[in-house]
Amino acid sequence: MKxxxxxxxxxxxxxxxxxFVGDKVFRLKPRLDKHVTLIKELEKNxxxxxxxxxxxxxxxxxxxxxxxxxxMYLDIVFTMLDQSDMEHEILIEDVQAAVDGQADSGGSxxxxxxxxxxxxxxxxxxxNSISSANPSLVSKLVIGNxxxxxPMTVLKLGKASSSTKPAIFMDCGxxxxxxxxxxxxxxxxxxxxxxxxxxxxxxSLLDEMDVFVLPxxxxxxxxxxxxxxxxxxxxxxxxxxxxxxxxxxxRNFDAGWCTLGASSNPCSDTFCGYNPESExxxxxxxxxxxxxxxxxxxxxxxxxxxxxxxxxxxxxxGLAADHTxxxxxxxxxxxxxxxxxxxxxxxxxxxxxxxxxxxxxDDWAYDLGVKYSYTFELRDTxxxxxxxPESQIKPTCEETMLAVxxxxxxxxxxx
Ligand code: ARG
Ligand code: ZN
Numbered sequence: 001m002k003x004x005x006x007x008x009x010x011x012x013x014x015x016x017x018x019x020f021v022g023d024k025v026f027r028l029k030p031r032l033d034k035h036v037t038l039i040k041e042l043e044k045n046x047x048x049x050x051x052x053x054x055x056x057x058x059x060x061x062x063x064x065x066x067x068x069x070x071x072m073y074l075d076i077v078f079t080m081l082d083q084s085d086m087e088h089e090i091l092i093e094d095v096q097a098a099v100d101g102q103a104d105s106g107g108s109x110x111x112x113x114x115x116x117x118x119x120x121x122x123x124x125x126x127x128n129s130i131s132s133a134n135p136s137l138v139s140k141l142v143i144g145n146x147x148x149x150x151p152m153t154v155l156k157l158g159k160a161s162s163s164t165k166p167a168i169f170m171d172c173g174x175x176x177x178x179x180x181x182x183x184x185x186x187x188x189x190x191x192x193x194x195x196x197x198x199x200x201x202x203x204s205l206l207d208e209m210d211v212f213v214l215p216x217x218x219x220x221x222x223x224x225x226x227x228x229x230x231x232x233x234x235x236x237x238x239x240x241x242x243x244x245x246x247x248x249x250x251r252n253f254d255a256g257w258c259t260l261g262a263s264s265n266p267c268s269d270t271f272c273g274y275n276p277e278s279e280x281x282x283x284x285x286x287x288x289x290x291x292x293x294x295x296x297x298x299x300x301x302x303x304x305x306x307x308x309x310x311x312x313x314x315x316x317x318g319l320a321a322d323h324t325x326x327x328x329x330x331x332x333x334x335x336x337x338x339x340x341x342x343x344x345x346x347x348x349x350x351x352x353x354x355x356x357x358x359x360x361x362d363d364w365a366y367d368l369g370v371k372y373s374y375t376f377e378l379r380d381t382x383x384x385x386x387x388x389p390e391s392q393i394k395p396t397c398e399e400t401m402l403a404v405x406x407x408x409x410x411x412x413x414x415x
Contacts, residue, residue, distance in 0.1 A: 018228065020070075020095035022096070023095035024074060024093060025068050025091040025095060026067050026069060027065070027089050028064070029086065029087040030061055030062075031061060031086070031087065033061070035061070035084060038080060039059050040056040040059065042067070043056040046069075046073045046077070048069055048070075048073070049068040049070075049231055050065075050066075051067060051386065052064070053065070054233070054269055055263055055269055058261045060355075066091060095387070098384060098387040101389060102179075102390055103389075104391050105391050114397075115390060116183075117390060118182070118183075118186070127140065127215065130155075130193070136159070136160065137158065137159065138193070139155075141156055143285065145280070147235060147281070148220045150220065152214065152217075154213065156212055157193070157211040157212075158207075158211060159206050165210050166210075166295050167296050168212070168296070168300065169288075169370075170212065170213050170214070170299075170300040171214040172214065172301075173185070173218055174301060175234075177221075177232055178386060179225070179304075180304045180305075180379065180396055181303055183396075184396070185213050185214070185215040188401065188404065191397075192206065192211065201408075205408055209412060209415075211408075217285065219281075220236035221235055224236055233248065234269060235249055244267035248262070248271055248273075249279050249282050249361075250360050251357065252273040252278060252279045253282060253359050253361050253363070253364035255315050259315060260357065262357060262359050285361070286364070289365060293368055293370070296370050297372060298370065298373070299370045299372070300373075300374050301361050303377050305386060306354065306377040308348075308376075309334050310348065310354060311326040311347075311348075311350070311374050311375070312349060312363045314350030314351050314354075314357050314362065315363050316356070320366060322371055323349070326372070326374075330348075331347050332406050333406040336403055339402065340395075350362065350363075360375070376403070378400060379396045
């Protein structure tokens, strides 16, 4: 037993696994300029991890700011908060306890499950088995490799047709730590395949259209959140000249690139990259969508958390030409979602609904000509944040299904 413990410690040290014992997540409510300045200072000088928004660049008066404070900085942060009179609450008392508490779904460990957070290797095996089990509805397309040479496989769902079909593209897992997102893409594929032939909407959708699903966009980052640091957000690309790793893939698209709500500091969690599409994962997806732009009618990208349904623009405050229609469809989707368990979503353009942030995939796809371009921010609103317990995967995916199907039905009707 003692030996085992020692082994455990050595293995942890070797793997350089980050732990979050005693860390807390705060929700701060800046109401004065000095509060905003204080938050920016906290990010700069102390190693605080911005949960929402993604970086202090995006902090303004009147937006809620969720930050993880490492245990060793709690005393100083408490003092600073009291001195500045900033309203705040504690969302998570002990982050490591929340990390350990995610796996609350029981059942057999380590096999692929739709109600668990699967490792990349389980997702990869699942991609292969689900496609070989459903050859008439699924095909696999490798759209390129990640920085660390993992294949990015898109599942193409749809009934084979002799003519070219219009399509919907959906990706999950742009940000590594948002684990509920890849869980949703897997759920969507399962539901689509198991309800084809019985659910009339799904049947007609897959008869008339194809749905391209990229289950994990940022695979390297996702692997890293399982092996080393649960809170990793970015890609894992390296460049000589900086010791910091990765860029934010959702700041790296060519849409007002790096003008707003993004950082040019390679060490920031919202680093926009060295140039648009510098991240190979972003380039692979952008190339695929460009190549298929004549058939892709909708672009859906799944993130967490905040319970929002966002659409362009985020890189500017100006409204999209299709604003009214995008808003109507979003509100319909949100009310379909709410009908199941009462979960409330807010809909609107990114810049005013969450925060301005340039270089996002939704804006890029929209400006390319994909009119129905939406970003989902799934559950919750901060109780668990990125550490949503596995017991919430099923209800979250079920309700999100209704929203996605609402959008898909609208797109299909308006082809
Ligand atoms: N939480 C997402 C992010 O920070 C929101 C994305 C909204 N869209 C956008 N183009 N910024 O990436
Ligand atoms: Zn995200």
